[in-house]
Amino acid sequence: MKKAYLFAMGFIALGLFIAGSAMIQTIVPYVSVAQARQSSGKVQVKGKLVAGSLKMDAVQRETRFTIEDAQGDRLPVVHPKLAQGNVEQATEIVAIGQMQGGVFIAEKILYKCPSKYQGKQMQEYQESSQ
């Protein structure tokens, strides 16, 4: 019995260790534009869409735009896909990805359009991912 308990404890400890390392692997911090510029790994940046900055490049099949965070810093973003729907109306964009040579490459963007509906999150945010 004692051995079995030790074994079970060992397994649980190992499981928790795996969970901990999964957390470290998958955690993505929300950062400001200034922090994003310094970052090396994957981060998420939230900001307003700078008016007139949105460009959908059908030839390169990518979406480019600039966001401005709460501090007023601006960050150019490239989303390597044509974003869907009504991004131009987005009041808020979250870009998830990492910096590459001064540009933020967003593998995924979430954008919130002003909504008259309350309720489930699906109505609040739309998503575009690679």
Place this chain on the structure above:
Amino acid sequence: MNAAEWGRLIIYLGAASAIAATVLFALATKQERWLLWARRAYALAAFSAVASFGILVALCLRSDFQVVYVANFSSSDLPWYYKLSSAWAGQEGSFLLWAFWTALLGLLLIRRLQRYEPLTMAVYSSVLAFLMAILTKQSPFLLYPPSEVPPEGMGLNPLLQNYWMAIHPPTIFIGFASLAIPFSIAIAALLRKDWDGWAQIAMPFVILCWVTLGAGLILGGYWAYVTLGWGGFWGWDPVENSALVPWLVITGLMHGLVVQRNRGGLHRSNLLLALLGAPLFFYGTYMTRSGALAESSVHAFDALAKGALGLVVAMLLTYTVGGLGLWLFRLRSIPAKQTAEGVLSRDLAFSLGIIALVVIAGLTLIGASMPIISLLIAKQSSSVEIRYYHLANAPFAYLMLLLLGLVPFLSWRKVDNTDVFVQRISAPWYATLVIGLVVALVSYFMRLPVAVGVFFLMLLATFTILSNAILVWRLAKRSPMSLGGYLTHVGVGLVLLGAAASTFYEQKTEAVLTNGMTAQMFGFKVSYAGMTHPDEELGKDNAVRLKFESLKGDKGFEARPVYYFDTHNPMQPRRVAEPHIYKHALYDMYIAIGSDGGGVIERMQDPGKTLPIRRGETKKMGDYTIHFKSFQIQGAMGAADMSIGAVLDVEYKGRKTELVPIAVFGKGWKPAKLPGGGEVAIFADEINANERAVILHFFGMPGQTTMPDHVIVPVEVKVKPLINLVWLGTIIMMLGGGIAMRRRFAELQQEQQQPSTAPVAAGKQPKARTKPAPGVTGGH
């Protein structure tokens, strides 16, 4: 006074009488004469909750737009069942639905409590009091001033206009409401220092909670799958997690109670789990409705009004601190008994299984709370990727599945004869290994990407299914009432097998279809065959007809996905893509209108005569000689106006002109006038970036009179293998849960009718009729 004003008043009445019921039931614990008044107060509170919900439903059905809530979530053109579901589509309505079920479940509960009534109902009434108080602060019955009453409501979100969404909230809120039952009974048990009697009463209600919460989760998942067009049934988002976590804890409790009733152990952990369920949901409510995640997370309800939010926080703190405090205070007097006598025993397997469930709940909770936790610890908010939930939970899911496969062959205390155990388990074990080997070989030769972890999960799930199916088969004849648990476990195995296969072995293809063009996708030739209502605008009832012809000569089919912009609010058009799901026994083909390529299905008359051309090329079309000089991209504007032009040198009867047909992104195109009549156009989705090529469309040239439809349809097809196992498994789970629930309610009734023979300390000796394990027990 109109109905809405009555509604507001009744909510106040409900809050007041629920508070009165709380106080009176508390008094009744000392003096029995208060009991009658306490019951009357509860009846009045329950009546108020039911009546105010009834009024809201009536207002929604009547499309009474002077009520702000009705105007916000309903409109007069909706059919009655969607008007009905608008009653719980919003924040206020969903709280009222919660209160409604809490009130009704209380009436069911009160009849089964007997000596537990005063204490349990005092706690339970206080929950109803909190809910009604929240509704006084966030009332669904606010009225517009007469001059501002809108003529028409905003309508129900089209995504919620779905059969499944109409029944998902009423179901899941039975589950949420019933979480308060084990909590209240456990508090009563701690105060009474009665360590076994409570388990008897709580058991059937815990299963009721498990079944309704589980069914609600499943319905929500199914709705997401058939409506949202993103192809999944589970996304690990905070709203889903806030229901999943208490459900896992209740699952643990349900199993703990089985151990307690049969073996007289796990008293401490059962009380703890009973006390955690409700507060965990209150916490989830706070997280998803407070806007606490708004700063950092993208998924949350709109924030509650401040007063209402304050009450949610008060509720969370009261029940968390109260419950855990009392448990800790009593901890040393709660018996702790070790019941397992051998490593191979149900006792140990159940304990480990409960630990696995609780750890999965905990890790999920931590993941979902990460934005708050990281803010507190590191002063910087972070969230986790979905991968976290897969990676972190995997070891414990493995453990759980292994135990589920072993349990049918284990007996309580310990397995007496190890040889018999090994012999009995070898059939499902070897069958699993053979299946695993076949799958591995097939995957290898078909060059399917095999993730070892996923494969392992599927193997264990198969083992669980086989082991439990064998036992269900045997029990079906002998004692059908006792097979609920095993049947449920077959379902769990099927769900996890189907979920793993359909998520990790999914295949995806995209194609852009135009008139006369076909694409090959998964053994089908796919072509566009018009709209179901060709003369109408795109809309909810106007589906795209896609012809799927089998390349292998099998029967084809026509897919009818829907794609439109919801313009209920013209300022904020919303993209809606309802998929078409082609059901096959072994897989689903999930067909949705994608939107890469402009985001809109564009319609016009006629493809005209087409001419593919690369930049730099010169080609002839009729009397025209065309040289494609360059692209002209105007992207400095917003996406709506972004445009691409093809600069063409056109020579016609010796005269040269420069023409620039333009494709406007997401909107349409501007054709260029051809000399000699007619037009030339290009379309955004046909621009080939790699080849630097476009397709020129010529219209109105000599000899061309009619103008057929021209449509551009971006199609996305996903093949999801074995997803039917998920739905089959959920049905089996609910069936098993239903059987178990019936059995436990019958048991409780029987025991309460013969109070002298029903032992209070049920755990003193294992009862012969509970949970037989054929083949192992009984001295084999």
